[in-house]
Amino acid sequence: MSESSNTPMEITLDYSKQQAQAFRDDPVARLMQNAVTAASVDSISLNREIVTTTDDVVSDRLDTWSVQDQKKSGRCWAFSGINVLRAGVMAKHNLENFSFSQNYIFFYDKIEKANHFLAAIRRFESDDLDTERMRDMFSNPCPDGGYWGIFANLVSKYGLVPQDAMPDTDSATNSQQLNRALNTCLRRAGLAIHAASSEEEKQEIHEKAMADVWRIAAIHLGTPPERVHVHWRTKDKKYEDLGMMTPMECYERLCERRVEDFVALKHDPRPEHPENCTYLVEESNYVEGREGMVHLSVALEDLKNYTMTALRKEVPVWFGCDVAKQRDNDLGIWDAQLHDYNSVYGVSLDMSKLERVRARETTVSHAMTFTGVDIHDDVPRRWRVENSWGGEVGKKGFYTMNDSWFDEYVFEVIIPRDLLSKDHKKALETEPRLLPMWDALV
Structure with a gap:
């Protein structure tokens, strides 16, 4: 150990010997070592009082359907988006169960993200390849992950089709090999565009790369249908044939609400991101020609109250969290x-929500759907969550979230615009502040 407090700490062999002896002299540390080396730390640390006092009964519940399974892919945002819309389809058409094709959305998501990457390379052609922006873009040109804004743009441009019209393929459920091919293709084209000397040459490289991307995506995911036959049996066993439809007709005729009807609300604990202001994430217009990801920052209690209001009006709520x-x-x-x-551990790991965001200990890592809430005296006690990890986890794929978890780890919800207060509707019209693509809560 260094004697000077101004000198960085150096780990010596004597220091390690002292720590080892202190550990051996601590019976609790030895007991915890024996436990954790034999079993998962998550099973050892489980708070039994919380487990035995948490049940899945809620006062307001929407779901009567089965969960979906994204498997080994990062499509949670699309599954949650489809869960919001399919609930309205089931209610509107009296169906026991129904889903749109996640693979259909996934296909066009890959196409649009690839095109966005190449377009962004051209937009920032003066940037050196070692800038933070270029490194961020080249690190993963065509990721699986996404947000409500991406889902909304894809649906409003390409529509939707029933799940059976474009079912999941092996690569839809395990996207690693698809992403490997797409990222290599795009990085190769991105370098060529960055080095090209004329706009004509850049355009030629761009168009050739997109043809290659489309081919790779079709090989892995299948070819998206142009027309589909929509027919089903209702809850009361009545057969209904709605005929042939284009994907856009499916979306417009089947859905109860439009994606354009929803807005993104986010709770950001950082004081430099004040409430009642709108924010736009840089380069988040993954569907070129459409608006990027805009959200309104609101108080945590507003986030909860709007979510409760939507659920009471039988509208499931898409939300983003640190899962x-x-x-x-x-x-x-x-x-x-x-x-x-x-x-x-005998060690404090406590951090506030603000500290976790600042230190990048937390981020918006997963999207799911609220389908219920347990309300007592107008205060939420717990929330019912529809996940997209299949029926083998949770209780047939559904989870119970105590309200304390909402406070700490929920950041964003998608709410129908017509449920917002006049002040929040007015705030939505303000000019958005720009956030970098590497912001902690992106």
């Missing part, structure tokens, strides 16, 4: 204190 924290997949429970890691 990896304080959860148990088998039990299907989220609670801010579900795992007592501090007691296991």
Whole structure:
């Protein structure tokens, strides 16, 4: 150890010996070592009091359907978007179960993200390849991940088709090999565009690359249909034949609400991102020619109240969160204190929501759907969540989120515009502030 407090700490062999002896002299540390080396730390740290006092009964519940499964792909945002819309289809047409094709959206998402990457390389052609922006773009030119804004733009441009019209392929459920081919193709084209000397040459490279991307995507995901036959049996066993439709006709005729009817609300604890202001993420117009991802920053209580209002009006709510924290997949429970890691380690791991955002300990890593809420005296106690990890986890794929977890790890919800207050509707009309593509909550 250095004697000077102004000198960075150096780890010496004597320091390690001292720490090892201190560990051996601590019976609790030895006990925890024996436990955690034999079993998962998440099972050791589980707070039994929270487990035994959390049930899945809620006062307001929408779902009567089965969950979907994104499997080994990053399509949660599309699954959650489809879950919001398909609930309206089932209610409108008296159906027991129904889903749109996630693979159809996935196909056009890959096409649009590829085109956006190449267009962005051209927009920032003066940037050196070692700039933070270029490194960010080349690191993953065509990712699976996305947000409501991407889903809304894709649906409003390409429509939707029933799941059977373009079912998942092997690559839709396990996208690693598809992404490997697409990213290599795009990085190769991106370098060529950056080095090209004329706009004609850049355009030629761009068009050739997009033809290659379309071919690769079709090989892995199938060819999207241009017309589909829509027919079904209702809950009361009545057969209905709606005839042949284009994907846009499917969307417009089947859905109860339009994606354009919804707005993004976000709780951002950073004081430099004040509430009642709109924000636009740089280069988030993944569908070229459409608006990028815009959200209105609101207070946490507003986020909850709007979500409760939507659920009471039988509208499921898309939301974005940091899914990896304080959860148990088998039990299907989220609670801010579900795992007592501090007691296991004898070390404080406590951080505030603001601190986690600043340190990039937390981010918006997953999208799911609220389908219910347990309300007592107008206060939410817990939330019912439809996930997209299949029916083998949680309770047939549904989870219970105690309200403490909402406070700490939920950041964004998608709410029908007509439910907003006059002040928030007015705030939506303000000029959005620009956020960089590497912002902590993007």
